[in-house]
Amino acid sequence: MWSRRAFLRSTGLIGAATVATEVHGVGAIAEAAQSVADQTPEEVAQNEFFWREIQFGFTLDRTLTNLNNGNSCPSPRVVHEALKRYLDFSNQLPVNAGRL
Known part of the structure; x- marks a missing residue:
């Protein structure tokens, strides 16, 4: 039987490992932020490399312009x-999915 503490510990470790190994994860965004640290806001606004890294951090439809991101809160790519990975896992064998 899983305790809440064991569940949170295992999902936290998996999440941290996923973020650390992600190509366009937090590390890539942090590197992009460091690359523009000495630039003015106007220069950062025109820096396509920086904004490309930020865009890759989210899975959004690029053909639409969503002006309500503050309310809908799109999830980061990781x-x-x-979520998709865990859903696939639970659909493979739903009876035993909880008995890791």
Whole structure:
């Protein structure tokens, strides 16, 4: 039987490992932020490399312009992919999915 503490510990470790190994994860965004640290806001606004890294961090439809991101809160790519991975896992064998 899983305790809440064991569940949170295992999902936290998996999440941290996923973020650390993600190509366009937090590390890539942190590197992009460091690359523009000495630039003015106007220069950062025109820096296509920086904004490309930020865009890759989210799975959004690029053909639409969503002006309501503050309310809808799109998930970062790592969160979205982890959700899909866990859903696939639970659909493979739903009876035993809880008995890791």
